[in-house]
Amino acid sequence: MACLRIHEGHDGERDGLQVTVNDPSEVRAPTIAITGAAGNLGDLLARHMLANTGAELRLLIHRRDVADDLGRHQRAKVFKCDLAQPESLGQALAGADTVVHFAGVLFKARPERFLPVTNTQYFRNLIEAAVQQRVRRVLLISFPHVEGETTPDRPATGRLDGKPESVHARTRLEEERMLFEAGQRHGFEAVSLRAGMVYGRGVLMIDTARWLAVWTEPTWIHLISKDDFVRATSNAAIQVGVSGIYHLGDEGKQTLQEFLDKCTVTWNTAKPWRLPLRLIYAAARLCEWQSTVLATASPLTCDFITIGRCSYYGDTRRMRAELLQHLKHPTLASGRWIL
Incomplete structure (x- = not known):
């Protein structure tokens, strides 16, 4: 029976794992598989783990x-x-x-048609393969929206009985339920990381935001810098005793509108236009129509707007206690310089 041994990182965080197999003298580094490794966040995690841990990676x-x-x-x-x-x-x-699961389809028209397959069915396939190969831990990258509307005063707490409106959130919640049911049935460690909005230079969604307008109604968002996101995710992948749901976020409290306005100061660009919601939905429908006709990516969909209008904020106490005690960027005030 293999045992897992922790060593302390340079900052005192538990960021290393060694696996001892049978003979106590036989030690190997952990092997981490990352789906969607060519994608934006998968690439960031792989680079962090190669630079800061001894893990062997399957990309x-x-x-x-x-x-x-x-x-x-x-x-x-x-x-x-x-x-x-x-x-x-x-x-x-x-x-x-x-196995850390990032893979998915985002910028495509009519997500209500493909997400039940690319999110739910594909993740079921991954779990079945992981069970067959006796993978000890399956880690899903999720988001607080799966609990529906949450705020700093009423944060998401790790429930699985939410009723989210958007297709992205509904199918991701279905993935979470599937994950924990399979983990209990097959005996692997099931982990969901519900990450707030990951920000920083090179994060695709943030770079795209430079060119978007926004609705007028204030929408709460929970942020986490890309540096803290990859540190927390790496620790969740390699530490012992990690299981269940963790909310990843910083200590700041802001609306989407406030966040975008502060970003434009750093970018030295004009603040995004405030537009009526009906016009933003109209733009999304146009993007989806063009995507369908020309068989190209759709940078905006109606479901993106639906999930984007949902305020979200997570209770991060488990993250701070078990994954990441010290944030590199506790608030946007220190982190916006990495935009």
Whole structure:
């Protein structure tokens, strides 16, 4: 029976894991599989783990390849897989200790048509493959919206009985329920990280926000810097005793409108226009129509607006106690300089 041994990182955080197999003298670094490794956040996590942990990485990709330097790294192996075909996942997950799931489809028209497949069914395939390969931990990247409307005064607390309005949130909640049911049934460690809005230079959603207008109604959002996001996620992947739901967020309290206005000061650009909601939905419908006709990506969808209008804020006490005691950027006041 393998045991897991923790060592302290340079900042006192528990950010390293070693696996001892049978003979106490036989020690190996953990093996972490990352789906969607060629995507924005998957790339950030892989780079952080290669630079700051001794973990061996399995980088799972579908159509797009990882950056050349990641593919050449001596502790990273790239596997071309298709979540629609569970049999393609076996080699990538064989011997993995943890799988971190990022993969998904975002910028595509009519998400109500494809998300029940690309979120729910594909994740079911991943879980089945992980069970077959005896992966010890499955970690899902989620978000607080799955509990519905939450605020700093009424934060999300880790419930699974929410009734979210958007298709993105409904299908992600279904993934969470599936994850914890399977973990209990098959005996692996099930972990959901409900992350607030990840911000920082190079984060695709934030870079896109430079060109967007916003509705007038104030919407609460919970932020976390990309530096703190990858540290918390890395710790969740390699520490012992991690299971259940964790909300990832900083100590700040702000609305989406306030956040965007502060970003424009750093970017030295004009503040985003405040537009009536009906005009923003009209723009989304136009984007989806163009995407459908031209078979191109859709930078805006109606469901993006629906989920974006939902205020969200998570109770981060478990994160601070078990994953990340000290934030590099506790509020946007210190973190906006990384935008």
